[in-house]
Amino acid sequence: MSAPNTTPTNPLVTALLTDLYQITMTYAHWRIGKHEEPAVFELFFRKNPFQGAFTIFCGLDECLKYIQSFSFSDEDIEYLKSTPALCNCEDGYFEYLRTLSTTQTPTFQVRALKEGTIVFPKIPMVIIEAPLGLGQLLETTLLNLVNFPSLVATNAxxxxxxxxxxxxxxxxxxxxxxxxxxxxxxxxxxxxxxxxxxxxxxxxxxxxxxxxxxxxxxxxxxxxxxxxxxxxxxxxxxxxxxxxxxxxxxxxxxxxxxxxxxxxxxxxxxxxxxxxxxxxxxxxxxxxxxxxxxxxxxxxxxxxxxxxxxxxxxxxxxxxxxxxxxxxxxxxxxxxxxxxxxxxxxxxxxxxxxxxxxxxxxxxxxxxxxxxxxxTCQAQPALGCVYKLVEWKGEPRIKLSNDLPKITIPSRKNVYRLFGKEGTPLVDYMAMQDESPPKPGDRITCRHPFKSQKRLICTPTSVVTLHSVVFDNGAKAALAESSNLSETRSYVQTELDKFPDAIKRYEDPEEYPMMVSITLYKFLHDLWERNAPIKEVA
Amino acid sequence: MSAPNTTPTNPLVTALLTDLYQITMTYAHWRIGKHEEPAVFELFFRKNPFQGAFTIFCGLDECLKYIQSFSFSDEDIEYLKSTPALCNCEDGYFEYLRTLSTTQTPTFQVRALKEGTIVFPKIPMVIIEAPLGLGQLLETTLLNLVNFPSLVATNAxxxxxxxxxxxxxxxxxxxxxxxxxxxxxxxxxxxxxxxxxxxxxxxxxxxxxxxxxxxxxxxxxxxxxxxxxxxxxxxxxxxxxxxxxxxxxxxxxxxxxxxxxxxxxxxxxxxxxxxxxxxxxxxxxxxxxxxxxxxxxxxxxxxxxxxxxxxxxxxxxxxxxxxxxxxxxxxxxxxxxxxxxxxxxxxxxxxxxxxxxxxxxxxxxxxxxxxxxxxTCQAQPALGCVYKLVEWKGEPRIKLSNDLPKITIPSRKNVYRLFGKEGTPLVDYMAMQDESPPKPGDRITCRHPFKSQKRLICTPTSVVTLHSVVFDNGAKAALAESSNLSETRSYVQTELDKFPDAIKRYEDPEEYPMMVSITLYKFLHDLWERNAPIKEVA
Structure with a gap:
């Protein structure tokens, strides 16, 4: 039996498969030259689906195919020019869109989890480093392409x-x-x-x-x-x-x-x-x-x-x-x-x-x-993935909210999975990119990103970096390496076997700890304080 | 602004986009020559979605495109032959599949509601008259193509x-x-x-x-x-x-x-x-x-x-x-x-x-x-459409169930919408195909298909036949006549305006009556009695 491993090219997955506001806000950036400023975006979710305590990341193949072929056709540009929402935009902007290409953008890089990895809230599944305009234009489509595959894999x-x-x-x-x-x-x-x-x-x-x-x-x-x-x-x-x-x-x-x-x-x-x-x-x-x-x-x-x-x-x-x-x-x-x-x-x-x-x-x-x-994932038909700017021009960015889970963790960062003696994952540990990575045998203090009283000290037996580069400066190799379905199937099984039953059970599952480094904790809280408005009462 | 009216051809919508059992059961028919016997199938749902009292029929365009292009490619046939489930099937069957075509089948006819029609449980949305094998092979795909468009239109x-x-x-x-x-x-x-x-x-x-x-x-x-x-x-x-x-x-x-x-x-x-x-x-x-x-x-x-x-x-x-x-x-x-x-x-x-x-x-x-x-139609992410055989070799068929709503209404039939003075729909009335159609001014006795005590007498001011032929003997005209989106949009609005608020309201909506003719009632109950097993107690 033949077993190709990727979906046929979906004619709907084009650069136009996006929200209009990605195109309008990129225009506002373009007009003042911000569209070329370096930015880092993270794609993640805030809550495990199905009242559970784990999620399986899937959809990377589709994302890579989309990224690889991302471009606006002449017909797309004609359509955009003809819409009332964009008809007053300057011609230079349409020229920018027409020539935009992921493979021609030297600073464009995608890091991602391996397809089939077990993942938890706030951990980026895909990390896009790109000029602000390009990174912004990819948002909606990437969300669409990760949302359902990850949801249905988790449901299954x-x-x-x-x-x-x-x-x-x-x-x-x-x-x-x-x-x-x-x-x-x-x-x-x-x-x-x-x-x-x-x-x-x-x-x-x-x-x-x-x-x-x-x-x-x-x-x-x-x-x-x-x-x-x-x-x-x-x-x-x-x-x-x-x-x-x-x-x-x-x-x-x-x-x-x-x-x-x-x-x-x-x-x-x-x-x-x-x-x-x-x-x-x-x-x-x-x-x-x-x-x-x-x-x-x-x-x-x-x-x-x-x-x-x-x-x-x-x-x-x-x-x-x-x-x-x-x-x-x-x-x-x-x-x-x-x-x-x-x-x-x-x-x-x-x-x-x-x-x-x-x-x-x-x-x-x-x-x-x-x-x-x-x-249809009847119990919860959408995974609430979001795509947030975490760094811009080398400067960490935060999205505040009165709703704690909606606050983003700023900065370009690395995520490590720390394992105990039996090969059991103990904690996922997020650190800023310039921090030195945790090493097996180190006694690592981990902090909850938001709750100051929640800390954990972990001495891992082994450490795994969760993300790897899957698309760099147009390297076509990335796609060739995309995993095949039976490999992904084995990998999901390995992942599931690794994690304790308490996390996988139906009733009252245990939350797996996602923690941050002391440095990242301090950084996050400083930035939060600096950006939060002070209420004045009279 | 250009406004084409149909989705681009979806490469996934092929004759293989079906459940394996459509292909296995058609093989069982084929072996004994039953696949050419004339059959009538109806596609309908049993319950309005969203705890409501109405549904909007959509998806006809997609169905017609699929029907028009329905055929198994050589590559499809090779795949089927290679699967363990079918590898022992006789070659003649694959030859039958390879040459099967809706446009080359003289007895093939599709009747359907107009896109955007308000419809109720048990009323067929699409009626397929075809040789048993062909009709059976279309089931799953048609269900898929009607389900989501109708659901999301109703939700919207x-x-x-x-x-x-x-x-x-x-x-x-x-x-x-x-x-x-x-x-x-x-x-x-x-x-x-x-x-x-x-x-x-x-x-x-x-x-x-x-x-x-x-x-x-x-x-x-x-x-x-x-x-x-x-x-x-x-x-x-x-x-x-x-x-x-x-x-x-x-x-x-x-x-x-x-x-x-x-x-x-x-x-x-x-x-x-x-x-x-x-x-x-x-x-x-x-x-x-x-x-x-x-x-x-x-x-x-x-x-x-x-x-x-x-x-x-x-x-x-x-x-x-x-x-x-x-x-x-x-x-x-x-x-x-x-x-x-x-x-x-x-x-x-x-x-x-x-x-x-x-x-x-x-x-x-x-x-x-x-x-x-x-x-995602979070409140109910699927419309439970079914596709049932209602007639075979000119003989009405029934599907029994201990669950009353799961019993099918047998026979090839016509459905009429009877309107009152103000142009308000009063009742949808199902009659056997050889019954003479109800006429405005007639005093029509309507019966609930299952509840013997529920009857209704209606003297309509006007009568509309709900179905029309949309594909007949390969008539390519059907597709050209497919409605465009803005026409459908107006039509849905007209449909919604016609029906009383009681049917459209959110809380405790009123059920719209779907009734059958006296002849069909009698016929249904006779057939039911003949087919239901008699329990023997000792």
């Missing part, structure tokens, strides 16, 4: 944790927010540990295993056994092609739906090695299950291992337990070993919460098909 | 109703579910009554007015007045170019942030006719507002009408009222009429609920900027 990883040890299959194409929303969800759900997707196009694009059986419409298209009277199947035991229906009818239970049985028989003959039947079109226990059992016994007689059933409605806990016990009964009473090996897929509106509920109540499910709640 | 229409009489602007690009999610949201939010978008690419693609001012990062890029010392602006009154900063400083209030004032001055000189300032970077009332007022007074002196302010944090009700009263005070005390005409845009996490809360509490806002909650 949480679901995989909740479903353990049972695999999860992504079924969301029909309910996703557009074709691109669907394929992006398939890609990053797989990166974060899903086992397969039902989306064939995503399977082809990204080399993801595809999976699926049949739907209700298939069963509805049969109304009697007439259609399957003549079906023949190779009997693996006798190596002769034999009529299949008579064998099934020998095991049939009275009162089940004829059309449904016909549908199962046709499906079994089409896919004798992978026959998985949707059993709830008419009535799961009275019709679907007995019809499947009759079909499966016949497959067994012909030397095939039937695959199992899918439940798509009703009480999934009770129904799956009942189906499982019926399968065990058949296995025990008839010594049909194939019945000890059946899959029970459940797939009706499953989300993280129902996965935990099912685990608590008990169930007989062996795989979960998850659609809407995964791909 | 509800927000526009909640914000009335103030306009809404779409700001969601950065938080949307991918580039396509963003542009689709921009398009259908505009169709449903939004006034503008901040998304420049969507503006260009669809001819939507673009709107936007500047962001916090812009303000942060200024730290002193040095940058703007030399700024000159044409004084419209004297027709001389004059220094602008001294004029502003003459009106400056002590203690405001220098960098912020510099940012406003630079912005005013860049956009003197449309100067709208974001005032909450440091402190709205102590710094942003007085800095804006000083800038606006200077613009007034130079003969320009300043545009206004944007509030992006804090208590939007109290802050907007305060800003409004300060503007009125300036207007009253200084006779500066421009202050009577200022815009106050609010834009922090606004959703339908906060719009109603603001209206109730009172505010001074004159326009709303809405992002995340609009474009």
């Amino acid at each position: 990883a949480r679901m995989v944790l909740a479903a353990k040890p049972f695999p999860c299959i992504e079924f969301g194409l029909r309910r996703a927010q557009g074709p691109d929303g669907a394929c992006t969800a398939s890609k990053y759900a797989y990166a974060a540990g899903f086992s397969a997707t039902s989306n064939v196009h995503a399977g082809k694009l990204f080399g993801i295993p595809i999976s699926g059986t049949h739907a209700h419409a298939y069963v509805q298209a049969f109304s009697s056994l007439d259609d399957v009277q003549d079906l023949q199947l190779l009997n693996k035991k006798t190596q002769a092609t034999e009529a299949f229906l008579p064998k099934v009818l020998g095991y049939r239970k009275d009162g089940t739906n004829d059309g449904e049985l016909a549908a199962f028989v046709a499906y079994a003959c089409a896919f004798p090695d992978t026959c998985l039947c949707l059993v709830d079109t008419y009535d799961t226990l009275q019709s679907g299950l007995p019809n499947f059992i009759a079909t499966a016994k016949a497959l067994d007689d012909f030397g095939y291992q039937p695959k199992g059933i899918r439940l798509d409605s009703g009480d999934l806990s009770a129904l799956s337990l009942k189906c499982k016990s019926v399968f065990e009964e058949v296995e025990g009473s008839t010594s049909r070993q194939v019945f000890g090996n059946l899959t029970i897929v459940a797939s009706n509106d499953i989300n993280e919460e129902t996965l935990y509920q099912l685990a608590e109540r008990g169930h007989g499910i062996t795989a979960f098909g998850i659609g809407t709640n995964l791909v | 229409a509800r927000m526009v109703l909640a914000a009335k009489p103030f306009p809404c602007i779409e700001f969601g690009l950065r938080r949307a579910q991918g580039p396509d999610g963003a542009c689709t949201a921009s398009k259908y939010a505009y169709a449903a009554g939004f006034s503008a978008t901040s998304n420049v690419h969507a503006g260009k693609l669809f001819g939507i007015p673009i709107s936007g001012t500047h962001a916090h990062a812009y303000v942060q890029a200024f730290s002193s007045l040095d940058d703007v010392q030399d700024l000159q602006l044409l004084n419209k009154k004297t027709q001389a170019t004059e220094a602008f900063l001294p004029k502003v400083l003459g009106y400056r209030k002590d203690g405001t942030n220098d960098g912020e004032l510099a940012a406003f001055v630079a912005y005013a000189c860049a956009f003197p006719d449309t100067c709208l300032c974001l005032v909450d970077t440091y402190d709205t009332l102590q710094s942003g507002l007085p800095n804006f007022i000083a800038t606006a007074k200077a613009l007034d002196d130079f003969g320009y009408q300043p545009k206004g302010i944007r509030l992006d944090s804090g208590d939007l009700s109290a802050l907007s009222l305060k800003c409004k009263s300060v503007f009125e005070e300036v207007e009253g005390s200084t006779s500066r009429q421009v202050f009577g005409n200022l815009t106050i845009v609010a834009s922090n996490d606004i959703n339908e609920e906060t719009l109603y809360q603001l209206a109730e509490r009172g505010h001074g806002i004159t326009a709303f900027g809405i992002g995340t909650n609009l474009v």
